[in-house]
Amino acid sequence: STVKKTVRRFEETGSVKYRPRSGKLKSATHFDKSLDVMQLFAENPNSSIR
Numbered sequence: 001s002t003v004k005k006t007v008r009r010f011e012e013t014g015s016v017k018y019r020p021r022s023g024k025l026k027s028a029t030h031f032d033k034s035l036d037v038m039q040l041f042a043e044n045p046n047s048s049i050r
Contacts, residue, residue, distance in 0.1 A: 010016050041047070 006016055009019070013019075
């Protein structure tokens with residue numbers, strides 16, 4: 001159960017935080033990407049967004 005897993009995690013690590021998962025990390029947030037797009041459009045408003 002979830003409670004047992006949480007107790008075991010606390011006993012093993014001293015914390016109840018989840019362990020890091022494998023896989024690709026996000027390189028930027030959605031907000032950062034939208035700022036980049038807005039800046040590119042401001043520099044060249046006639047460019048295609050495709």
